[in-house]
Amino acid sequence: MKNAVNKPYFSRITPFPRAKLPLAMAVCGLLLAGAGCERKQVETEVEQSAPAATVPAVNVAAAEAFSSEYWQAGQAQVIDAAAAAQALARAVAQLLESPTEDSLETAKLAWLDAHREMAASMPFIKVAFSPADLQQSGNELLLALDSWPAQAGYLDTVPGYSSSGIVNDTAIELTLANLRKQHRLTAHEEASTGFHALEIMLWGPTSERSAEQFVAASGGEQPEALAANRRRELTRLIAQGIDEDLAQLSARWPVTANDLSQRYLAQAPVARVQRIRSAHLDMLRNEVLPRLPESSESDVESGHAADSKQALLAMLRNLQACWLPEGGGGLADLLLDRHQTAALAKTFGELEERLLKMEDPIELAAPAELQRSRQQVDALIGLISGDTQVPARDEEMTPVSLQAPEE
Template sequence: MNDTIRQTACALLLASLGALLGCEQKPATPPESVQGAALVPISEKAASDLSLAIWQAGQAQVMHTRATAATLRRAVAALLEHPNEDRLEKARLAWLDAHRELAAMLPYIQLAFSPVALRSQGRELLLTLDSWPAQAGYLDTVPGYSDSGIVNDTAIELTLANLRKQHRLTAHEEASIGFHALEVMLWGPTSERMAEQFVADSRGEKPEALAANRRRALTRLIAQGIEEDMDGLARSWPSAANQLSRRYLALGPVARLQQIRAAHTQVIDELLLPRLPEGSESDVESSRAADSKQALLAAMATLQSNWIPTGGGGLAELLLDRHQVSALEQTFADLEALLLEMEDPFELAELGQLAKARKLLEKVAGLMAGTTQIPVSEMDVVPVVLPVE
C-alpha cells in the first residue's frame, strides 16, 4: 500500500510536469512575493498545471506519511504485546521510516499553512509532531536520577490529553508527544534501551503506578498521538475538505507559484538550516536514532523533485533563467554528495562539513528565491558584428 501511494505521488507530479513542456506560452507577469526575486514571464497554463500538480503531490505525500505513522503505531503495539529485541528493532525501523516521510512532507506543510490565518496552526502542528530536542529526563529515568520523568511522576495521569498539556510546558525541550519523545522511549535516554524494559510488571497493589507499566503506557500513547495528528492533517488536505486547499486554489496560477517559492525558501531558512548545528556539540534533531542526516536528505529530495524533476518542467524552468537553473541543479547535487559523506547524526560531523553544508543550503534558498544572480560566462555572450562603412 505504501509503495502504491508513493508511486501515485510521483506519477501525478511527473505527468503534470511533463505536460508543461509542450503547453502554449501566454506570458504573464508574476507578483513579486519574494523580496528581490527577478520577474520572469510565466505561462498561465503552465503555472496552473504545475501548481495543481505540486498540491496533489503534497496530498499524496501526506497520505503516505499517515500510512507510515499507522505502521509505526502497530509496531509499537506489537512490541508492547510481546517485548523482545526483534520487535524493538522493528519498532525502531518503523520510526525511522515514518520520521523520514515526515521530513519529506515539510515543504508541503510549509506551503499549506502559508496564509497568515493558518500560520499559527501550522507551527502548532509541527511542534506537536516534530518538537526537538527532546529532554530524556522529562520522560523517563536517566542515569543519576532514578525517579525522573513522567514515567515516575504518578501525579500525572497517563492519557493523551494530559500528555498534550505537558508538551513544552515550561521549556521547549520538554517534549511529551511527537516523534522525538517516541525516539527517547524506543532508544532510551542513553541509546541503550532493551526490550525487557517494556515487560509488564504485575507486582503490588497498584501495578499501573509502577515505572515499567507507565513506560509502556507512555510509549503507546505517544505513538497513538502521532497517528491521530497525521489523520487530522490528511482529512484537511484534499480539495473536497475545503480547509487547507480552498485558500491555495483561490489564488491565481502565478500567485500560487510565488506562494510555493516563498514557502520553499522559508522551509530552508526556518526548518532545514536549524537542523545543521553550527558546532559539533550542538543539539541535533535525532541524536539517539542517528537520523538527522537522512531526514534532511528526504526534505531536500522533495524540494528537488518540485524544482528540477527528472524530465524537466519544474519550478526552476518557470521561475529562473537558464543560468540559475543550471546552478541550482549543480548545488542540489553538491549538497547531496556532501551530506552522504557526513556522519549521522550531525553532531558527529566535521565542523568544516557542517559549515559547507549550511552555505550550500543557503545557496539553494537564494537560487530558488531568484535573488542569487549567476554571472554570464564569455561563452554565452553573442559577439556583435558592426557594419563596415
C-alpha cells in the same frame, strides 16, 4: 511532479533525483565560492556580455497546471506519512504485547520509516499552512509532531536521577490530552508528544534501551503506577498521538474535504507558485539549516536514532523534485532564468554529494563539511528566492573589436 516522491528510500541513503540539466556547467558568480569571476582584459578587444537573461512573466496556464499537480503530489506524500504513522503505532502495540528484541527493533525501523515520511512531507505542509490565519495551527501541528531536541529526563529515568520524568511522576495522569498539555510546558526541550519523544522511549535516554524495560510489572495496590507500566503506557500514547495527528492532516488535505485545499485553490495560479516559493524558503531557513549543526554545542535533531541526515535527505529530495523535475516543467522553469536554473541544479548536486559522504549521525561529520553544507543551503536560498543573479558563461560572451576611428 512525477519525481516528487521516489520510493523506497528508507533502507538506504538515496540521493535526491537529479534533474536533466548540465550539472557540469561552470557558472560564475555562484554563492558557493563567495566571489565573482574576473575576466582578462585585452588592450584591443573587450568582451560584451550578452544581455542578461530575463525571467518572463509567469505563464498562467503553466502555473495552474504546476500548482494543481503540486497539491496532488502533497496529498500522496501526506497519505504515505499517515500510513507510516499507523504502521508505527501497530509496531509499538506489538512491542508492548510481546516485548522482545525483535519487536523492539521492528518498532525502531517503523519509527525511522515514519520519521522520514514526515520529513518528506515538509515541503508540502509548509505550503498548506502558509496563509496567515493558518500559520499558528500549522506551527502547532509541526511542534506536536516534530519538536526537537527532546530532553530525556523530562520523560524517563536518566543516569543519576532514578525518579525523573513523566514515567515516575504519578501526579500526571497518563492520557493523550494530558501529554499534549505537558508538551513544551516550560521549555522547548520538554517534548512529551511527537517523533522525538517517541525516539527517547524506543532508543532509551542513553541509547541503550532493552526490550526487557517494556515488560509489564505486577504487584502493589496500583500496578498501573509502577514505572515500568507507566513507561509502556507513555510509549503507547506518544505513538497514538503521532498516528492521530497525521491521520487528521491526511483527512484535511483532499480537494473533496474543502478544508486546506480551499484556501490554496482560492488563490490565483501565479499567487500559488509564489506562495510555494515563499514556503520553501521558510523551510530551508527554519527546517534545513537548523538540522546542520554549527558546532559541537548545537542541538541535534535525532541524536538517539541517528536519523538527522536521512530526514534531511528526504526533505531535500522533494524540494529538488519540485524545482527541477526530470524532463523540466518545475518551479525553476516558471520563476528563474536559465543561468539560475543551471546554478540551482549544480548546487543541489554538490550538496547531495557532500551529505552522502558525511558521517551518520550527522553531528559526527567534520565541522568544515557541516559549514560548507550550510553555505550551500544559503546558496539554494539565494537562487530559489531569485536574489542571486548568475552571470552568463564565458562562451556566451560576444567579443566586440574596438577600432580607433580613421582620421
